[in-house]
Amino acid sequence: xxxxxxxxxxxxxxxxxxxxxxxxxxxxxxxxxxxxxxxxxxxxxxxxxxxxxxxxxxxxxxx
Numbered sequence: 001x002x003x004x005x006x007x008x009x010x011x012x013x014x015x016x017x018x019x020x021x022x023x024x025x026x027x028x029x030x031x032x033x034x035x036x037x038x039x040x041x042x043x044x045x046x047x048x049x050x051x052x053x054x055x056x057x058x059x060x061x062x063x
Contacts, residue, residue: 021028035043
C-alpha cells in the first residue's frame, strides 16, 4: 500500500460524505439535529459500530 492508495481512500470518503449535503441539504440538517439529541453513550455506540463495520469491510476486501 502506498500513498496513492491512502489519497484515493480519502478522496472516496470525501465524495461519500459530500453527497448527502449536496443532494438534499434539508434532510442532512434534520439528520444532524436528531443526532445532537442523542446521548454521549449512543453516539459512542454509533462510532464503535462504524469502526467495526469498517474493519470488517477491510478484512473482506484485503483478507
